[in-house]
Amino acid sequence: MSDDRESRIRQKAYEIWEQLGRPEGQEQDHWIRAEAEIQVDETESTAGVPEGAEDLGPKIASNRG
Template identity: 40%
Template sequence: METREERIKRRAYEIWEREGHPTGREQEHWDQAVQEIEGEGPQPERGPVVPDPTVSAGSKGSKD
């Protein structure tokens, strides 16, 4: 089963792709992903999730 953090990472990456791969907006994408995931309904894991500082949205699978 996918963890809450994994879902947020995936959603933040999708947002980053949808917006054309902008740089420097990782925190905005993360925050938006958290809001979207939490808005989808009750989740067993709630509370703040801090993004892994060693992984940025721009480095996941980028082909640029």
């Protein structure tokens, strides 16, 4: 795991811990939840343009003229 990713997970786990009222003994649960949320964020940010969508831009634009 990269240091940057681990740092983001640590920060997110801390935020979760605070949001839940700083409960004791749930560090692993907070870490797992944070890791899952970071994974979703990474997946959404790298999803990009759906396959074939890049072909629609010029065709749509030329049909509007």
